[in-house]
Amino acid sequence: MNKQEKINKKRGNKLGFWFFRAALQLFGLPGAYGLLYFVCLYYLLFDRPAVSSSMAYIKRRFKAYNAFQKTLCVYNLFINQGKNLIDRYYILSGLGEFDIEIQGYDKIQNLLSSSQKGVILLTAHVGNWQVTMTVLKRLEKTVYLLMSPEENMAVKKTLSVDSDNEKIRIISSGNFLGGVIEIMKVINEGSLVSIMGDRSDGYPSAEAYFLGEKADFPYGAFSIAAAAQCPVVILLSAKVSTRKYVADVSHVIFPRYSSRNKKHEEISAWVQEFAGVLEGYAEKYPFQWFVFRDLWKKNIEK
Amino acid sequence: MQKDNAQELAQTRKTLKELLVKELSLEDINPEDIKDDEVLFVEGLGLDSLDAVEIVVLLQRNFGLEVKDLENRRDIFYSIDTLAKYIYENRKNI
Numbered sequence: 001m002n003k004q005e006k007i008n009k010k011r012g013n014k015l016g017f018w019f020f021r022a023a024l025q026l027f028g029l030p031g032a033y034g035l036l037y038f039v040c041l042y043y044l045l046f047d048r049p050a051v052s053s054s055m056a057y058i059k060r061r062f063k064a065y066n067a068f069q070k071t072l073c074v075y076n077l078f079i080n081q082g083k084n085l086i087d088r089y090y091i092l093s094g095l096g097e098f099d100i101e102i103q104g105y106d107k108i109q110n111l112l113s114s115s116q117k118g119v120i121l122l123t124a125h126v127g128n129w130q131v132t133m134t135v136l137k138r139l140e141k142t143v144y145l146l147m148s149p150e151e152n153m154a155v156k157k158t159l160s161v162d163s164d165n166e167k168i169r170i171i172s173s174g175n176f177l178g179g180v181i182e183i184m185k186v187i188n189e190g191s192l193v194s195i196m197g198d199r200s201d202g203y204p205s206a207e208a209y210f211l212g213e214k215a216d217f218p219y220g221a222f223s224i225a226a227a228a229q230c231p232v233v234i235l236l237s238a239k240v241s242t243r244k245y246v247a248d249v250s251h252v253i254f255p256r257y258s259s260r261n262k263k264h265e266e267i268s269a270w271v272q273e274f275a276g277v278l279e280g281y282a283e284k285y286p287f288q289w290f291v292f293r294d295l296w297k298k299n300i301e302k
Numbered sequence: 303m304q305k306d307n308a309q310e311l312a313q314t315r316k317t318l319k320e321l322l323v324k325e326l327s328l329e330d331i332n333p334e335d336i337k338d339d340e341v342l343f344v345e346g347l348g349l350d351s352l353d354a355v356e357i358v359v360l361l362q363r364n365f366g367l368e369v370k371d372l373e374n375r376r377d378i379f380y381s382i383d384t385l386a387k388y389i390y391e392n393r394k395n396i
Contacts, residue, residue, distance in 0.1 A: 177343065180354050181354065181373050181374075204350060
């Protein structure tokens with residue numbers, strides 16, 4: 001078991017899940033949310049890795065705040081992350097549904113109807129992308145999620161993917177060549193492929209200004225889209241009330257290389273455009289940023 | 303006949319090396335420096351998964367190969383030699 005797995009195991013044990021499940025069934029969403037205020041206080045005091053990875057974002061998003069205010073922001077972030085996890089279980093267990101508004105739905109429908117090719121959905125660990133992903137079933141296209149083998153199990157449970165009846169399937173980044181050939185194949189067949197664009201985690205990345213400093217973002221989605229000649233649709237979701245989510249798919253990028261010599265410049269420009277959209281999101285929904293990575297770290301070490 | 307096949311395969315390898323250097327913008331590498339049996343990904347030439355995307359496009363554009371036939375074909379992408387053999391056997395005149 002590696003360090004990250006040990007941390008994850010410590011964060012979500014069976015007793016904890018049972019406790020929240022019971023609260024949800026007995027007291028509904030508000031009751032389960034109420035428990036979070038105590039549980040998150042424990043994590044704020046004792047889970048140093050979680051606090052430190054959140055602080056990297058908070059200190060750049062709330063530059064003028066003092067140390068105490070920043071710590072309160074981290075607490076708020078943990079509570080919102082907890083609400084997201086509860087909401088996922090709420091849907092999965094069939095206890096109820098959320099009202100999900102999709103902004104730009106017509107745009108994505110037009111893109112799919114005007115071309116034989118599919119699209120890449122570029123998303124991030126913000127809001128509750130698993131919940132909004134279920135709404136994309138309305139498009140009646142198969143949606144493939146590119147994710148690492150360790151993420152597979154958790155997401156499979158949330159979205160009940162890969163069963164014969166489901167339109168949501170997984171492409172593992174652990175497959176040969178990171179699954180890129182499979183991605184190109186399904187895009188040619190008209191499917192959607194969802195790729196996370198926030199954590200580089202060793203994948204090829206480019207620098208972009210984010211919250212005033214250079215940060216690292218993976219550029220695989222743009223590289224694949226340029227090769228497959230398909231658009232990149234940015235998908236970001238946010239919880240806007242206890243029972244409502246908004247998913248925005250209105251921002252579309254069409255990555256095409258103008259010349260071989262300018263590839264790196266053009267990739268950097270697309271990554272910067274994405275970082276700009278993420279920054280707008282962080283301005284609007286500051287406490288739904290669940291990336292939990294120091295995106296600026298590599299540039300500080302240089 | 304056998305000599306013709308060997309010549310055609312050698313020509314495919316040469317073309318492939320030239321295309322790789324050009325399309326992948328492999329700086330400081332000459333096509334003739336790439337060995338036929340050199341491992342393409344990670345070790346050897348050190349290509350990554352995003353270079354694979356470019357190779358797929360290159361195979362489509364220059365040899366008429368289709369993406370769906372390349373899926374799960376780890377064996378094809380091993381070296382210039384394996385790639386050239388696959389092209390030689392499956393290329394479509396475009």
